[in-house]
Amino acid sequence: MARAEIAARTLRTDRWWLPPLTTFVGLLLISIYAAFRTFQGDFYWVDQYHYLTPMYSPCLSEECLPAASHFGQPLPALPGFLTPPVVIIPFLLGFRITCYYYRKAYYRAAWASPPACAVAEPHSKYTGETRFPLIAQNLHRYFFYAASILLLINIYDAIVAFGTGVGLGNIILLVNVGLLAAYTLSCHSCRHIAGGRLKHFSKHPVRYWMWTQISKLNNRHMLLAWTSLIFVCLTDLYVALVASGTISDLRFIN
Amino acid sequence: MPELERHSFDVLVIGAGGAGLRAAIEAREHGMRTAVLCKSLFGKAHTVMAEGGIAAAMGNVNSSDNWQVHFRDTMRGGKFLNNWRMAELHAQEAPQRVWELETYGALFDRTKDGRISQRNFGGHEYPRLAHVGDRTGLELIRTLQQKIVSLQQEDHKEFGDYEERLRVFQEFTVTDLVKDGDRIAGAFGYWRESGRFVLFEAPAVILATGGIGKSFKVTSNSWEYTGDGHALALRAGASLINMEFIQFHPTGMVWPPSVKGILVTESVRGDGGVLRNSDGKRFMFDYIPEVFKDKYADNEEEADRWYTDQANNRRPPELLPRDEVARAINSEVKAGRGSPHGGVFLDVSTRLPAEEIRRRLPSMHHQFKELADVDITAQPMEVGPTCHYVMGGVEVDPDTGSSSVAGLYAAGEVSGGMHGSNRLGGNSLSDLLVFGRRAGAGAAEYVRAMTDRPVVSEESVTEARATALKPFQQEGGENPYTLHMELQQSMNDLVGIIRRAGEMEEALQRLEKLKERAQSLTVEGHQQFNPGWHLALDLRNMLLVSECVAKAALLRTESRGGHTRDDYPSMDAEWRRKLLVCTASGDGVAVEEKPQIPIRSDLLDLFDRTELEKYLTAEELS
């Protein structure tokens, strides 16, 4: 038996193409900015106030400014055009790329699979996440572990920056790690590990409590994904502007 | 003429609601090759609409509860007209049937100690209804559906065929039962999808077709409720009892017009909701009948205390049996104290925190939000009576579900007697399970004990086919939709919640005319998925059953439960001893009186004599 003969790709009358387009443009702009800053290799450290942009933290290779290397320089200088962030970016990017929210976002916006609900996708074949490379999406939780470590380092950076007093940059760094922490904790893998994997919540009251709290955050995973992403860029921009001397930091104490 | 599709089974179950599925499970577990025939898709039966819960005296919340208390409540609710043996079996077996559902995978709401939680409901002395929020019917139907799938998986493992011993024919309508002499020999019907005819040869048929609500204009029932089983039984020679008793659920939606009649669960009241008229008065206190005075609070303070302390307070009158509440609402509206759209106000928003309402009554919250744009956590609902359930049905043997026709069984709403003149909320789902199982076992035993199988004659097939095709053969007749609307209007206005002799006589005259007009119905198009044709065939059943209702209602000159006579407003103990029995006669029906079987003495002993005096005659008490 055949399906109903309806030629139109979709009969939706609303502007279904708007959300994927917005997502696509948003992700593209952020990617361009992030790529530019990564390969700029400069203006990531404000020596006077100890501001380190999260994009360059931790700074582990020998070309890093010594003061910005909070954890030493275990790696030799990187060859060619490579800059310090290339060491950590695979983990940060990996966490976001395998994130259950971003997957939805870019599968829809960039790959049109599907572009929107009940709108036909342009591809003739579809195997989803059943084979290489997309089967690697299942590694999300390992990126979650890595991202959690980087988050702890960012928190450390934000705290040590207070050693020189308090300025707007400190507040920005603090809000940034707050948002990153909320995004990381709201992750579906985190929700699973914290308690979701249990069959009997009643036997593990503490983990059940953690699961309910994380579930509340998880409801806002999309919102946190976007705000934390945009805010990381804004934080980086602020540090870059102060580091390059374009603007000066607004100081409250010192 | 295209070749007729034929199937042969041991047991045929017509209807796939709670009773039908439970019967099918039982028959199959007794080793019978069983088929389930249903008009809708598998899993969509009207049982999904049940909201409140399954009444079973498990005593999980109040350990004083037991089957005797449940039996007493059921008899009181039915005004002692119930078939006592059915009420006894029902009260005794309901807990087993509920526990069994858990082994099929059902997930009821739980008590603190991990047992099945039970809620209060109208007419039940203790919290007794096992429930899942307010979607218990869905849980029941899905659980039974999944049990059937699991039995099919067993067959697949054993025989390589899922449908070896249990098969569901969905979107299939049975138009006639076929007999061999005095015995049932099978059923004839058509696929709704293709219109193709099918003959089922089977020595036993279990009717589980539900009710007759679609004969009324304002009803909580779905399109399937056209009294098919009632009519099939009549035409096969079985008798119906108690057809005058129709339950009008007190709280149906009244606005917007397109959803008028859709049910608002009794749990709203069980969980604290109160009824108010347009003056803001909790009017139910004015409507407590004499027989219930010692069980229901006569002031708001005591009624409110009951929700937290049930041992020392009488229950709020909002929780009176459904017939009482429906009549009270009807009177308030008639007296001009109704809500803007002709109902009264049911308010839970001032009684419970919003969060609690959303948790306990999620589907009510959803239903009002989506359909009426009313937020029940902040606003009262407008409600009014709606035709909900028919107490009457096929007269059956309580233990086996057998009708007076050999091989014909009935269970659930299509059977009669269990609920007497009025059914308590929550007793329907347990009825389905208890008597569904018994009918399944009864039919299986009948088939097993049989020495020779009945044979279907070609004449009966030809006749059934001709009857079903008749609407296509005629031209220039009426549209079935028009006739249906007129039938609904007549039944609603003239044999509705309050009845008068003159009106019912008029109803019977109108029914005669409708019957004549129905002879010349015309249907356009072809047999494939043709709703006009389906309705034309269903109308035949609705007309027959409506005649039973009207005739019996006219004969019973008293008011009792789901039968309220304006001209005979009180209950008459003499009438309690009589059943009205409806049988097919000519092209219509005949209704006759029959004595009720006296209640067994050890069951009578469960009641106080003072209470019995309200219902029984002096002769019975002596």
Next chain:
Amino acid sequence: MSYQGKFRVWRGDDSGGALEDFTVEVNEGEVVLDIIHRLQATQAPDLAVRWNCKAGKCGSCSAEINGRPRLMCMTRMSVFEESETITVTPMRTFPIIRDLVTDVSFNYTKAREVPSFAPPKDLAPGEYRMQQVDVERSQEFRKCIECFLCQNTCHVVRDHEENKEAFSGPRFLMRVAELEMHPLDTADRVDQAQDEHGLGYCNITKCCSEVCPEHIHITDNALIPMKERVADRKYDPVVWLGNKLFRRS
């Protein structure tokens, strides 16, 4: 209060069909299903439509309204402009029977392929004890009314007929999750979800959750937790490496 509404309804069967225009009376408070019924009663008596409870509880009247998968009984006319032409079409993913009625047997086939509840053998009826917090997750999934809108909207089968064999769809992956999270179920359903029911095909684009009339969080609460359980089992790199090194199958 009442106006003449413009409708386009798909009519036809598996040999072909087209959108037909109708003008129908619309009254206050009505839903799309009311209009379809009025169409049936006044203009097209043989218009095929599947419906039952008319209260969003049975999940029979699934269709696509202005291209969006919805229940006709729960789509109020007041959400549309009076001047708007409303298009009603059958669900696309399933074979057409006639007009708005499709053959949904795909779903019943898939339902049979999910092994049933497997209770502990030593528990008698009446002895089951479960805590409310433990049953709540599965209870959410049991709210499902089987309207099959999620199955219809899921692009894995909607746009790729060939995937129907390998993919059970959100409804039945959720059924697997329901049993997996049932506090008394003893069967292991993790490998099954991935290998038999095609969980890997799901790319969590969440259309199933978007169309669910019961507002079940299918993706967040059923599919992703199942994917995480699969990750526990199959994509732990340490276990994977061990299997490779020691050639365990």
